[in-house]
Amino acid sequence: MEEECITCECIFCKIARGEIPSKKVYEDENYLAFHDIDPQAPVHIIIIPKKHIESLNEVSEDEKGMLGDLIILAKRLAKDLGLEKGYRIVINTGPEGGQAVLHLHLHLLGGREMGWPPG
Numbered sequence: 001m002e003e004e005c006i007t008c009e010c011i012f013c014k015i016a017r018g019e020i021p022s023k024k025v026y027e028d029e030n031y032l033a034f035h036d037i038d039p040q041a042p043v044h045i046i047i048i049p050k051k052h053i054e055s056l057n058e059v060s061e062d063e064k065g066m067l068g069d070l071i072i073l074a075k076r077l078a079k080d081l082g083l084e085k086g087y088r089i090v091i092n093t094g095p096e097g098g099q100a101v102l103h104l105h106l107h108l109l110g111g112r113e114m115g116w117p118p119g
């Protein structure tokens, strides 16, 4: 994967560069996972590629392996964080999808009954 963006001003790029502190739960060359600053469940983790991609809509066919990596990472973190009873993965996309931060990310939520529909 390409290098992380070294100039992007988006919040998650700044977190990836360590310019904004975060409570990290996982990091490797390409991916980072950290606790959401405003958790919506007892466990609420944000998982990002370090590469700046605005949203799911900007993911190309060539990058579908990255989506697999993100989901497998979410599954592994769910296990590590004790979410044996289940969890939810969310990718908010676009304004009506509730996306506030324009850097592709997965939400990993768990530790309570998540409910359906989500509202």
Ligand code: 5GP
Pocket (backbone or CB within 6 Å): 011, 020, 022, 023, 034, 035, 036, 037, 038, 039, 046, 091, 092, 098, 099, 100, 101, 102
């Ligand atoms: P979105 O609505 O874009 O899908 O979700 C963005 C998420 O990022 C929100 O749940 C919000 O609480 C979280 N968030 C925004 N700014 C920060 C930050 O500076 N640090 C952390 N850890 N989470 C953030």
Ligand code: ZN
Pocket (backbone or CB within 6 Å): 008, 010, 011, 012, 013, 014, 051, 052, 053, 102, 103
């Ligand atoms: Zn970014």
